[in-house]
Amino acid sequence: xxxxxPGTRASNSALRAxxxxxxxxxxxxxxxxVAIHARPRIPxxxxxxxxxxxxxxxxxxxxxxxxxxxxxxxxxAQAQLVERDGGTxxxxxxxxxxxxxxxxxxxxxxxxxxxxxxxxxxAVGRPGSEGVSTSLGVISAIGDKWRTWSGGEIDRFxxxxxxxxxxxxxxxxxxxxxxVLGVNCSALARGTPLCIPNATVERVVNxxxxxxxVARAYLGVAMQPVRLTRALGERLGLGDAARGVLVVxxxxxxxxxxxxxxxxxxxxxxxxxxxxxxxxxxALLGADRVGAELELSVVRGGEQRPLRxxxxxxxxxxxxxxxxxxx
Amino acid sequence: MTNALALxxxxxxxxxxxxxxxxxxxxxxxxxxxDVTVRIHTRxxxxxxxxxxxxxxxxxxxxxxxxxxxxxxGRGDLVGVETADGRVVEGAVAARDCxxxxxxxxxxxxxxxxPAPVVLGDARGVRVGEIVVALGHPMGVGGALSxxxxxxxxxxxxxxxxxxxxxxxxxxxxxxxxxxxSVIGVNCMVASGLGIxxxxxVVDEFVREGAAVS
Numbered sequence: 001x002x003x004x005x006p007g008t009r010a011s012n013s014a015l016r017a018x019x020x021x022x023x024x025x026x027x028x029x030x031x032x033x034v035a036i037h038a039r040p041r042i043p044x045x046x047x048x049x050x051x052x053x054x055x056x057x058x059x060x061x062x063x064x065x066x067x068x069x070x071x072x073x074x075x076x077a078q079a080q081l082v083e084r085d086g087g088t089x090x091x092x093x094x095x096x097x098x099x100x101x102x103x104x105x106x107x108x109x110x111x112x113x114x115x116x117x118x119x120x121x122x123a124v125g126r127p128g129s130e131g132v133s134t135s136l137g138v139i140s141a142i143g144d145k146w147r148t149w150s151g152g153e154i155d156r157f158x159x160x161x162x163x164x165x166x167x168x169x170x171x172x173x174x175x176x177x178x179x180v181l182g183v184n185c186s187a188l189a190r191g192t193p194l195c196i197p198n199a200t201v202e203r204v205v206n207x208x209x210x211x212x213x214v215a216r217a218y219l220g221v222a223m224q225p226v227r228l229t230r231a232l233g234e235r236l237g238l239g240d241a242a243r244g245v246l247v248v249x250x251x252x253x254x255x256x257x258x259x260x261x262x263x264x265x266x267x268x269x270x271x272x273x274x275x276x277x278x279x280x281x282x283a284l285l286g287a288d289r290v291g292a293e294l295e296l297s298v299v300r301g302g303e304q305r306p307l308r309x310x311x312x313x314x315x316x317x318x319x320x321x322x323x324x325x326x327x
Numbered sequence: 328m329t330n331a332l333a334l335x336x337x338x339x340x341x342x343x344x345x346x347x348x349x350x351x352x353x354x355x356x357x358x359x360x361x362d363v364t365v366r367i368h369t370r371x372x373x374x375x376x377x378x379x380x381x382x383x384x385x386x387x388x389x390x391x392x393x394x395x396x397x398x399x400x401g402r403g404d405l406v407g408v409e410t411a412d413g414r415v416v417e418g419a420v421a422a423r424d425c426x427x428x429x430x431x432x433x434x435x436x437x438x439x440x441x442p443a444p445v446v447l448g449d450a451r452g453v454r455v456g457e458i459v460v461a462l463g464h465p466m467g468v469g470g471a472l473s474x475x476x477x478x479x480x481x482x483x484x485x486x487x488x489x490x491x492x493x494x495x496x497x498x499x500x501x502x503x504x505x506x507x508x509s510v511i512g513v514n515c516m517v518a519s520g521l522g523i524x525x526x527x528x529v530v531d532e533f534v535r536e537g538a539a540v541s
Contacts, residue, residue, distance in 0.1 A: 014348035015356075015506050019458035022476060026456030122456060122476075133479035134456045135491040163491060163520050165478075 021176050022122060022136065028178030029124040030132035032107035033171055035070035036093070038063050038081075043070070045125040045171030046093065047183060048104045053209070055201055056170035058084040058091040059187040067093060070129045071103040083208040087152025087216070088200060089185055092208045107172065109198050110179035115158055117142050122174050123160070123184050123193075127167020137162025139195075147282060148188050151216065155203075158182065158195040207287075217285040218314040219261075219294075220254020221247050223278040226266060228299070236304050243276040244268035244299065255312035262300065269297035285311065352506075353460070357472040359508045360462040361411040363445040364501055366469060367393055367432070368407035379463040379501030380408065380432065381513060383534055384444040389434040392530055393500030394515050395423045398430045406432060410442065411470060422537040427525060428515045429533045445502060448509030450488050450526045453477050459490050461514055461522060463501030473498070478521055485529060488512045492522040 036056050037043045044060030046069065054069065061067070064081040071077055077099050084091035116139065123135045143157030160173065164186040173181045173195040182195040207214045223245040233242035244266040250256050267275050271284050271294055284294060290313040298307050365380045378397030383390045391408055398406050398420050408418045418432040434441065453459070454477070461473040475492025490503060494517050503512040503524040512524030 014345060015352045015458060018349070019506055022458065023454035023456040027454070030455075130482050131480045132455055133489070134476060135478065136456070136476045165491075165521065166519060 025122055025174055025176055025178035026124055026132060026134045028108070029122070029172050029174040029180060030126070031072045031105040032180070033124050033126045033132060034072065034104060035126040035128055035167075036061065036079075036170065037068040037070070042167045043126075043128050044167050044169055045127060045184075047107050047170070047172050047180065049107060049201070049205060051106070052095050052098060053082075053205065054079060054093045054095070055183060055205060056091045056093060057183065057185050057187065058086055058089045059185075060167075060169050061091050061093075069093070069095070070126065071099055072105075072126070072132070073103045074129065075100075075103055077103075083212050085152060085204050085208060085214045087148060087150050087214060088154060088196060088204050089148070089150075089152070089188055090183065090196065090201060090204045090208075092205055107180040108178070110175050110177075110181050112156065112181075112197050112199050114175055114179070115139060115142055115156065115181055115195075115197060120176055121160065121162065121181065122176075123162055123164060123168055123171060124174055125165065125168035125171030125184070127165065133165070133168075135163045135165060135168070147279075152214070153200075153286060154188075154196060155199045156197050158197055160184070160193040160195055162193060164193040215287040215290050216314040217287060217289045217311045218254070219256040219281070219285070219309055219311065220251035221256045221261060222249035223267070223281065224248055225277050228266065228268075232299070232302060235302075236299065238268065242268065243274075245275055245278050245281065255309050259296075259307055259309040261296075261298070261307060261309065264300070266299040267296050268299055268304070270294060353472065353474070356460060356504075356506065356508060357462065357470070360460070360472070360502055360504055361470045362442045363510070364411065364462045364470070365391055366409040366464055367391070367397055367500065368409065369398055369403070370407075377464055377467050377497055378499045379497065379514075381500070381502050381510060382442060382444040383431075383530070384447065386441075386444050389436075389441060390421075390444075390534060391418060391432040391434065392513060392534060393430050393432065394428045394513070395425045395430045396428055396515075397500045398423070398432065408432060408434060422533070424533055427529065427533060429513070429525060429530060431534060431537050445510040446508065447527045447531060448505055448507070448511040449528060450477075450481060450511040451484065451528075453505060453511060455480055458506055459492060459503055459511070460506075461490070461492055461494060461498055461501060461503050461524075463494070463498030463514065465495035465497040467497055473522075475522065481526065485526075487515075488524040488526055490522040490524065494522040498522075 035043045036046045039062040046054045046056035049055040078096045079093040082092040140161035141159040146157045182197040226246040228242040230240045247265045296307045367378045380391040380393035383392040409415045421433045422431045478489040478491045502510040
């Protein structure tokens with residue numbers, strides 16, 4: 001037989017080495033990836049993130065108490081939902097009692113610098129009690145900080161070219177060494193496979209464990225982009241193509257209301273930067289801005305005037321809203 | 328062991344041989360699998376369907392294994408079998424098992440010097456994440472190679488293999504193989520995006536049962 005001779009093996013040694021690396025990476029990462037039985041039919045995945053704490057995606061957790069978790073060694077443990085953040089689709093669970101040694105290992109994390117377009121990556125999931133499973137692909141795009149449809153702040157946009165199979169959400173994206181790059185999620189951008197990077201997961205886990213929710217800065221206004229008339233722009237010294245955002249609603253007793261912002265005002269600058277889209281203002285409202293002052297430049301009645309707003313904190317959403325979309 | 332993937336980009340430019348080696352090795356693998364993969368034509372009243380088949384050992388029996396759905400009973404018991412080098416012979420369907428989705432075709436005595444059959448591998452020894460390749464004729468494209476990894480460990484001896492690999496109609500009946508070229512399964516369908524294959528030992532069992540009958 002010509003095939004499985006030693007010569008054949010040597011002739012594809014580079015591929016063989018790659019294949020062995022991939023299998024080893026799955027094995028290593030698989031020791032930190034658990035199955036979470038918190039919805040009907042197919043269970044979803046989770047990552048053993050820190051002592052006693054498992055991270056998962058919120059949309060795959062449909063019950064809050066007495067959640068069964070299958071550990072990498074095949075044994076089962078019980079856990080409770082600590083909190084969830086629908087904005088980033090992350091949830092934090094805690095084991096009722098510490099898992100026995102060797103049953104599950106803490107995830108070894110790669111630094112976020114390791115995220116590079118074109119890197120070969122594996123999605124590692126455990127969609128049930130049958131063992132670990134995987135898919136192979138590459139990081140297809142990396143972008144800046146972005147906001148999800150439900151308002152969560154994610155440190156980097158990481159799009160994947162790989163399959164997130166049923167039950168893979170909440171599992172780990174790993175590099176070729178089996179180090180975790182983030183949490184895989186298919187529910188944040190219409191089924192597009194994305195990775196929530198470690199930095200975001202760590203920040204949200206800290207917030208959920210210490211405060212019970214993720215702080216979200218807000219002003220209490222609804223806005224839409226507008227173009228200033230040429231005459232107005234020129235009179236205010238803003239040029240003939242000045243833009244801003246028109247305030248179309250002010251929530252009563254909100255930070256914007258208390259600062260005296262009115263419907264019809266046009267915000268042309270915030271925090272010293274010119275503003276052309278509502279997103280430009282949203283970008284200035286990170287969680288760290290709660291309680292800080294934001295300097296606005298507003299056009300009202302044809303005159304430009306400064307306005308100071310004390311950035312507020314949005315009240316944590318109700319249970320139903322926190323839960324986010326079911327899918 | 329050095330980690331081929333952990334090499335920084337600069338390492339690849341310093342050693343262009345690494346990615347060239349990948350290409351050459353995959354090409355060699357594709358050539359070897361093409362030699363053991365046939366194209367199967369069945370003629371029905373209205374259309375000409377194409378599937379793949381695998382030259383199955385032992386060589387003396389001149390057997391081709393494919394999926395039962397490639398050679399449906401309604402399409403007759405004589406099918407066209409075309410090898411990679413373009414030879415076409417008419418084979419007879421000797422056994423069909425719709426439950427396991429397997430069929431065996433016997434080639435005529437005068438088929439001449441047929442290529443050697445596949446070397447069988449055992450999927451039960453393959454690790455999750457290991458590279459696997461498939462060969463077939465997806466959408467009629469002859470001898471196409473697909474690249475992927477084993478998705479999950481089979482639950483038990485008889486269960487289907489699941490691979491994270493892109494397959495299409497025309498891959499049915501073709502081989503799923505590991506890097507050493509040994510065939511661990513016969514591709515039979517796509518489910519939720521996963522390539523599904525019948526493990527080689529199940530196929531071999533089917534072939535042996537057929538031998539007992541004939």
